[in-house]
Amino acid sequence: MSVFIQFVFLGLTLGAVYSVFATSLVGVYAATGIVNFAQGSVALWAAYTVAALRTDGTLVLPFGGSLRFGDVTSPMPMVLAVVVGVLSAGLLALLAHLLVFRPLRSAPPLANVAASVGLMLFLQALVVLRFDTDALFAQPVLPFKTFTLGNVVVNASDLIMGGTAVLVALLLWAYFRLTTTGVATRAASEDELAARLVGFSPDRLAAVVWVVTAMASGLIVVLGAYTIGLDPTSYTYYVVPALAVALVGRLTSFGVACAAGLLMGAFQAVLLWANTLEWWPSWAQAGLGDAIPFVVVVIALFVLGGKIPARGALTQVAMPEVRIPRLRPLPVAGVVGLAALAIALTSDSWRFGIVTSLILSLIALSLVLLTGYLGQISLASMAFAGTAGFTLSKATTEWHVPFPISIVLSAGLATLLGVGVGIPALRIRGAQLAVVTLAAAFAIQSFVFNNPSFTPYSGNLIGTPNLFGLDLSVRRGTDLITLRFSMLVLVVVTTTTLVVMRWMAGSTGRSFLAVRSNERAAASVGINVAATKLLGFALSAFLSGVAGCLIGYSRGQLSAASFSVVAGLSLLAIAYCGGITSVGGALVAGFIGPLGVFYVFLNQTLDLGQYYQVISAGGLLLMAVTNPVGAAGANAEMLRRLRRRRSEHSSTSARTPTVAPAKGLTSKVETHV
Amino acid sequence: MSDQQPLLETRDLSVRYGGVTANQDVSLTVEPGEIVGLIGPNGAGKTTFVDAVTGFARSTGEVRVGGKRVDGLPPHRRRRSGVARTWQAGELFDELTVAQNLAVAVQRPGLRGLIRDVLTGSVPPAATIGSALETVGLVDVADRRPPELSLGQQKMVGVARALVGGTSLLLLDEPAAGLDTHESQHFGVELRRIAAAGPGVLLIDHDMSLVLDVCHRLYVLDFGKVIATGTPEEIRNAPQVVAAYLGSPLVDTAAAVDGGRS
Numbered sequence A: 001m002s003v004f005i006q007f008v009f010l011g012l013t014l015g016a017v018y019s020v021f022a023t024s025l026v027g028v029y030a031a032t033g034i035v036n037f038a039q040g041s042v043a044l045w046a047a048y049t050v051a052a053l054r055t056d057g058t059l060v061l062p063f064g065g066s067l068r069f070g071d072v073t074s075p076m077p078m079v080l081a082v083v084v085g086v087l088s089a090g091l092l093a094l095l096a097h098l099l100v101f102r103p104l105r106s107a108p109p110l111a112n113v114a115a116s117v118g119l120m121l122f123l124q125a126l127v128v129l130r131f132d133t134d135a136l137f138a139q140p141v142l143p144f145k146t147f148t149l150g151n152v153v154v155n156a157s158d159l160i161m162g163g164t165a166v167l168v169a170l171l172l173w174a175y176f177r178l179t180t181t182g183v184a185t186r187a188a189s190e191d192e193l194a195a196r197l198v199g200f201s202p203d204r205l206a207a208v209v210w211v212v213t214a215m216a217s218g219l220i221v222v223l224g225a226y227t228i229g230l231d232p233t234s235y236t237y238y239v240v241p242a243l244a245v246a247l248v249g250r251l252t253s254f255g256v257a258c259a260a261g262l263l264m265g266a267f268q269a270v271l272l273w274a275n276t277l278e279w280w281p282s283w284a285q286a287g288l289g290d291a292i293p294f295v296v297v298v299i300a301l302f303v304l305g306g307k308i309p310a311r312g313a314l315t316q317v318a319m320p321e322v323r324i325p326r327l328r329p330l331p332v333a334g335v336v337g338l339a340a341l342a343i344a345l346t347s348d349s350w351r352f353g354i355v356t357s358l359i360l361s362l363i364a365l366s367l368v369l370l371t372g373y374l375g376q377i378s379l380a381s382m383a384f385a386g387t388a389g390f391t392l393s394k395a396t397t398e399w400h401v402p403f404p405i406s407i408v409l410s411a412g413l414a415t416l417l418g419v420g421v422g423i424p425a426l427r428i429r430g431a432q433l434a435v436v437t438l439a440a441a442f443a444i445q446s447f448v449f450n451n452p453s454f455t456p457y458s459g460n461l462i463g464t465p466n467l468f469g470l471d472l473s474v475r476r477g478t479d480l481i482t483l484r485f486s487m488l489v490l491v492v493v494t495t496t497t498l499v500v501m502r503w504m505a506g507s508t509g510r511s512f513l514a515v516r517s518n519e520r521a522a523a524s525v526g527i528n529v530a531a532t533k534l535l536g537f538a539l540s541a542f543l544s545g546v547a548g549c550l551i552g553y554s555r556g557q558l559s560a561a562s563f564s565v566v567a568g569l570s571l572l573a574i575a576y577c578g579g580i581t582s583v584g585g586a587l588v589a590g591f592i593g594p595l596g597v598f599y600v601f602l603n604q605t606l607d608l609g610q611y612y613q614v615i616s617a618g619g620l621l622l623m624a625v626t627n628p629v630g631a632a633g634a635n636a637e638m639l640r641r642l643r644r645r646r647s648e649h650s651s652t653s654a655r656t657p658t659v660a661p662a663k664g665l666t667s668k669v670e671t672h673v
Numbered sequence B: 001m002s003d004q005q006p007l008l009e010t011r012d013l014s015v016r017y018g019g020v021t022a023n024q025d026v027s028l029t030v031e032p033g034e035i036v037g038l039i040g041p042n043g044a045g046k047t048t049f050v051d052a053v054t055g056f057a058r059s060t061g062e063v064r065v066g067g068k069r070v071d072g073l074p075p076h077r078r079r080r081s082g083v084a085r086t087w088q089a090g091e092l093f094d095e096l097t098v099a100q101n102l103a104v105a106v107q108r109p110g111l112r113g114l115i116r117d118v119l120t121g122s123v124p125p126a127a128t129i130g131s132a133l134e135t136v137g138l139v140d141v142a143d144r145r146p147p148e149l150s151l152g153q154q155k156m157v158g159v160a161r162a163l164v165g166g167t168s169l170l171l172l173d174e175p176a177a178g179l180d181t182h183e184s185q186h187f188g189v190e191l192r193r194i195a196a197a198g199p200g201v202l203l204i205d206h207d208m209s210l211v212l213d214v215c216h217r218l219y220v221l222d223f224g225k226v227i228a229t230g231t232p233e234e235i236r237n238a239p240q241v242v243a244a245y246l247g248s249p250l251v252d253t254a255a256a257v258d259g260g261r262s
C-alpha cells in the first residue's frame, strides 16, 4: 500500500503539468472560445529557454540570432532564468494572439482548429530548429528535500508542483469570477458588442488571458522539467491529456480541471507501478497511460453527460464554401496523365515523393469528405491509416491474404475503428470533436502502434503484392521504387478518387452538406443524421485505410513512426488550408504533406529538409490567417461573385416570361445539380 | 366521424419545457385532403405542437399517423412515414441550391445511395422537383441559394421541400409570412390544389384572411390548450376566441376581411 501511495505522490509532478495546462485551456476557452492545441508547445519554448540560459547563458530568440548572458562557467542565475523563460512563453502567446487568433475571431471553428494545430506544430518545429535539443538538459529548480509522511517518502518538489497547480487554478478562478475584468472577459467572448458598449476592449481582455495562461503553463513546465525530463515532443502532446481533463470540467470549471489533472498524473504513475507487478498483463505494459485520456474523454462526455456549452450559438458561423465536383473526362485524363508522366520520368527519391504525395492526397480526400462535406473535424485519420497498415502486415505475412483482398480487409478493419471513433460525434461537434478524435488517435498510436504485444519492434513486414502472377513489389534490385508499383498506386488512388467524386456530386454529398448546414432541418427531411455521420466516419476511415495499405506496401515494413499523430495533424491543417471542401485541396495537401513532393523538393533541390516542418507549419499559419475559409473557399467565393455579376447582367437584358416553366427547369436541374 | 382512421390524430398531447406547459392535452385530427388551421396568439404553442408531432419536442400523449403510433419515433422515421413539415425560421440548407434542397429530401443517404451515386450519378428526379417548385412558383430560382432569396421565397422553398419525398401530411409553420397579399392569395389557391390531390394539411399562420379562406376546419390554441374548434365561420364568432385575441390581429384582420367581403 505504501508503495502505491509513493507512486501517487510521484505522479503529482506530471499531474501538475496536466492540471495547469488544463486550467489554462479552460481560461483561454472562457476568454476566446478557442481550444488551444498549442498550449503545450508554448510552454515547451519556455522550458528550453531556461535550459539554454542555465547551460551557458544563451537567450535563444525565435528568429535571427541569440543573446549571451553568461557562459558555461557562469550561466544566468536560476531565478532570473526562470523569470525570462516564463516571460518568453507570455510573449509568444501575445504574438500568437495578435498575429493569429485575433484575426480569426469570426472565422469558422475549423479555421481556429487548423490555426492552433498549425501553431502547435510550428512552435515545436521551431524549438527543434533553434535549440540544441540533443545536448540541452533541464536543471533542477526545486529543492531536493524529502520527508516522510507515515511510512511514505515524499519529495518536496512533487508537493510544490501540486501546490502550484492548485494555486494557478485558484488564481484563474478568482480572476474570472471575482474581478470585474475577468467577468467582463467571459462576457466579451459571448457578446463582443455588449462588452465594447460597456467600455472594455475584448481584444485586450483576451490578450491578458493568453499571456497569463501561457506564463502559468511555461512556469509549471520549467519547474517540472527536471523531474519529468526534457524532450521536444512530449510537452507538446501533454495538451492531449490536459484537454481530456479540461473536458471533464466541461471546459468551464477550473476546479474540476485542476483536480482531474492531478488525478490523471497520479493514475498514470500508478500504472507505471502496476507494470512492475507480476500478474499485470504484458499487453498492458505499453501505452496504457496514453490511452487513459481517451477513456477519460469518453467518460466525461457519455457518463457524466455534460454537454459543453457551445460558443457563438447565436451567430451564424460561416463554413468553407463548397464546389460540388463535376467529373469531366478531359481534365481528369489530363491530371492522371500528368501524374503518370511524372512517375515515368522520375526515379528513386523524386518518384517516391510523387507516390507518397498521391497516397497522402487520398488521406486528405478522406478529410474532405468527412470534414469539408459532413462538417465533422477528425484528427484521427493517420490512426485509421495505421490500423489498416498494421493489419496489412498481419494479413500478408501471417494470414497470407492475397493482394487486392488484403487491402479491402485491412481498410475494412480501419472502417470499424472509424465508426467507433465517430460515435462521440453524435453528441459533440466542432473543436470538442477535434479533441476527442485527437485523444483517440493518441490512444491508438500509443496503445496499439507502439505496443510490442501488437506490433513487434522487430518489424512489421509486409508481403509483396502480386496480381495474377504479376510482381508489383515496390523495390527491385537497386530500384528504390518500381514503375509498376507506382502505377499501381496511381490506379488505386485515381479509381478511389473518382468514386469519391461521384459520392460528392451525388446524393451522398448533398446529404452530407445538408447535415453540415443544418442538422435539425436534415432530420426533418428524413435524413438519419446519426447514421449519416457514422457513414461519413466509416467512408473516411476506409479511404485512410486504403492509403495506409499503400503506405505499407510502399515501405515494405512498418513502424509506429510511419503513422504518427503529428503527420495526421499536419495533413488536416494542410488540407484545410488547401481547401477542405474540394478534391483540388486534397491534391494540394498531398503535394505539400510530409515526405511528399514538396518535401523532396526542399530536401533534394534546396537542401533545406530540416526546415520542412517550420516552413510547412508556418505557411499553414499564414494561409489560415489570410484565408480563414480556406484557399478553395476564397477562390469559390470570387468565382461566384464573378458569375453572379455576369448572370445579373444577362438577366436584365433578357427577361422572357414565355418559357414553359417545367421544361426550363428540367434542363436546369439536370445541368446544375 | 367515419370509421376510417384519420390521417393525423393526436390524443392528449402535452409538451412541457421546464416549468412552461407549451401544449396541454391537445387532441386534434386531420383527414386526408383536409386543410386544418391551427391559430393562436404568439407563444400559444403552435410551433411546439408541430415539433411534437414531427418528433422534435418530447411529448406525452398519443400521436397517430394513419392509425399507427409514431410518438417515440425519431424525426427522420416520422418523415419517412409521410409527415413533412416546414419551419417557422426557414431552416434551409444554405450551401445547397434550391433544387438541391429538394433533392436531399428525395434521395436519402445510405449504402444504397453510395452505390447509386457511383453507378448513375443520382441525378435528382427533375419532374418531381420541377413540379414542386412550380407549385410554389420558384422555377426561376432553382439554381439560386436560399440566402439570395427573399424571405417569402425562402418560406416557399421550405414548402416545396416538404412536398417532395413522399408526403401524406403537411405541417406548415407560418409559410405565408413574408408573402404580400397577392402572393398569399395565390399560395392559398395552390394549397387547396395540394390538398385536393390527397394529402392533409395543418396550416399555422397569422395571416387571418389566408387561414379563414382556405381552411376547412380550425383549432384555436391559447396558453397551450385548445380553446375552440370548428369551421372558419364558427371560429370567427366564438366569444372565447375573440376574448383570447382581444386587441390582437385576429379581431382586426377578421373584421377587415369581413368588411372587405361584404
Ligand SMILES: Nc1ncnc2c1ncn2[C@@H]1O[C@H](COP(=O)(O)OP(=O)(O)OP(=O)(O)O)[C@@H](O)[C@H]1O
Pocket (backbone or CB within 6 Å): B017, B018, B020, B021, B022, B040, B041, B042, B043, B044, B045, B046, B047, B048, B049, B088
Ligand atoms: N425549446 C424551448 N425551450 C423552452 N421553452 C420553449 C421552447 N420552445 C418554445 N418554448 C415556449 O413554449 C411556449 C410556446 O411556444 P411556441 O413557439 O410553440 O409558440 P407559437 O404559438 O409557435 O408562437 P409564435 O406565434 O410566436 O410562433 C412559449 O412560451 C415558448 O416560450
Ligand SMILES: [Mg+2]
Pocket (backbone or CB within 6 Å): B046, B047, B048, B088, B173
Ligand atoms: Mg411558432
